[in-house]
Amino acid sequence: MLHEEVVGRIRAILLDGEIPPGARIPERELCERLEISRTPLRExxxxxxxxGLVQLLPHRGSRAAKLTDKDMRDLFEVCQGLEALAGELACERITDAEIDEIAAAHAAMVLHYRDGDLIQYYRGNRAIHEAIVTAAGNPVLAGLYTSVTARIRRARYVTPMTPQRWALAVKEHDAILNALQRRDGAGLSHILRAHLRHKREEVLQAGFAETEGTDLTLRIA
Amino acid sequence: MLHEEVVGRIRAILLDGEIPPGARIPERELCERLEISRTPLRExxxxxxxxGLVQLLPHRGSRAAKLTDKDMRDLFEVCQGLEALAGELACERITDAEIDEIAAAHAAMVLHYRDGDLIQYYRGNRAIHEAIVTAAGNPVLAGLYTSVTARIRRARYVTPMTPQRWALAVKEHDAILNALQRRDGAGLSHILRAHLRHKREEVLQAGFAETEGTDLTLRIA
DNA sequence: TTTTACATTTTTGAATGCAAAATCTGGGAT
DNA sequence: ATCCCAGATTTTGCATTCAAAAATGTAAAA
Structure with missing residues (x-):
């Protein structure tokens, strides 16, 4: 197994919450499970x-990082900045074909909204945001975005939504698509910020400081 | 020696250009020099x-990462986004005392400009940018900023400047301080972007694609 | 002289072993 | 019963070792 694959698999385990925030990471156990020795695991x-996904405590092993409200706020703030930048750049560089793809993804997402299928909605939502970042054509930006969103993913995509908030989010997504189609960078940037600010408020209101016992089951309000 | 210290020391070696971009990283040699074994070095x-500072080639060791023009452009783009965000947040959160400190650093930097001391000027310049990022009060942002700027540092702070460009940069810094003092987030963000855009143009015009032989001696045009 | 095939050496990536640190356990004092 | 401390046990962090892959050198053939 390649180094990057090991990193990826452990990342997945952490993001899935299989090792909950704050819990010790059982070295020996993971070694057996991934069928590798301690050296590559520790790398x-x-x-x-x-x-930022793992917290190392010298001579006391490693734990799945726990996010405080402050961490969450900081991450959302940065995420806003990155998406805003991505939006601007995307408007400069996106191709018609890419816009069409995003439009299709948007339409599919709206259908999931109509169906009240939050899981599929979130999935489509995420794909759209990622497509915009990809369209920005900046791999450095994309990399940072991936790493920042990974850390807030569970909060971002596993927060219950009220019908009002959900409706607002969909409306914002209409505006996002519209700005993209008009290639209105400033406008898109602005909407993306507002969109994420609202999302952050939802998440923080939901009291999302991660603790050992944080329940990450998807609930629909 | 602690893990973080090892990382820091190797980072310093790479940033100093002691191992030039593209060059192989001599494991054995570094081990002897840092007086550690291969395991912590490889970690x-x-x-x-x-x-992004090191490039790993499976079964062929590691090299100091080489930056193409595209990489440089991407990094500057992200850096602009991060500084713009930092500027906005700083205006919301900066204390009077912090503003005074930055004002003092600014004054000192202007003196170095008058003296024609580019090295000291760059040093002061960097301190100001970092102080703004710190004032944003967002450790996640600060971390990304550190990592992105590290990668372009050598280009950013080791590019020759024409008297015109230097004068413009100083003028922009006046505007930066002014916006900070007025706590004009949007304005500061705007100026910072322009400032970095100009810097990027300088750097790219200087033909900064890093190659094995890139001469990083500080030259004053 | 250049090229190719092969053996040797070097280097890499990962497993194991070992010393130091931390944690756990149980018995005695308060 | 609770607290505390000494010994045993586990876990960590690093050095070493080992197998596999790549690089290098050599010699024969074109």
Whole structure:
């Protein structure tokens, strides 16, 4: 198994919440499960620690990082900045074909909204945001975006929504698509910020400071 | 020696250009120099690879990452976004005392400009940009900023300047301080973007694609 | 002289072993 | 019963070792 694959698999385990925030990461156990020895596992943990997903305590092992409200706020703030930038750049560089793809994804997402299928809605939502970042044509930006969103993913995409908020989010997405189609960078940037600000408020209101026992089951309000 | 220290020391070696971009990283040699064994060294290299400073080639060792013009453009673009965000947040959160400190640093920097001391000027310049990012009060943002700027540092702070460009940069810094003092987030964000855009143009015009032989001696035009 | 095939050496990536640190356990004092 | 401390156990962090892959060198053939 390649180094990057090890990192990826552990990242997935953490993001799935299989090892909940704050819990110790059982080295020996993970080694057996991934069928690798401690050396490559520990290399991966150091990388994930640099990413902020793992917390290393000298001589006391590693734990799945726990996010405080402040961390969450900070991450959302940065995420806003990155998406705003991505929106501007995307408007300069996006091709017609890419816009069409996003429009299609948008339409599909709206259908999921109509169906009240929050999981599929979130999935489509995420794909759209990622497509915009990709369209920005800046791999450095894309990399940072991936790493920042990974850390808030569980909060962002597993927060219950009221019908009002959900309706607002869909309306914002209409505006996002519209700005993209008009290639209105400033406008898109502005809408994306507002969209994320609202999302952040939802998440923080939901009291999302991660603790050992944070329940991450998807609930629909 | 602690893990973070190992990472830091190797990072410094790379940023100093002691191992030039594209050059192989001599594992054995670094081990002897840092007086550590290969295991912790390799852990550090993987972390630095995730940061983008090191390139890992499976079964062929690691090299100091080489930056293409495109990489440089992408990094500057992201850096602009991060500084713009930092500027906005700083205006919301900065204390009077912090503003005074930045004003003092600014005054000192202007003196170095008058003296024609580019090295000291750059040093002061960097301190100001970092102080703004710190004043934003967002450690996640600060972390990304550090990592992005690290990668372009050598280009950003080791590019020759024409008297015209230098004068413009100083003028922009006046505007930056002014916006900060007025706590004009939008204005500061705008100026910072322009400032970095100009810097990027300088750097790219200087033909900064990093190659094995890139001469990083500080030249004053 | 250049090229190709092969053997040797070097380097890489990962497993194992070992010393130091931390955690756990149980018995005795308060 | 609770608290505390000494010994045992586990876990961590690093050095070393080992197998596999790549690089290098050599010699024969074109």
């Amino acid at each position: 991966a943990l150091k990388v994930l620690a640099a990413e | 550090a290299l993987k972390v630095l690879a995730a940061e």
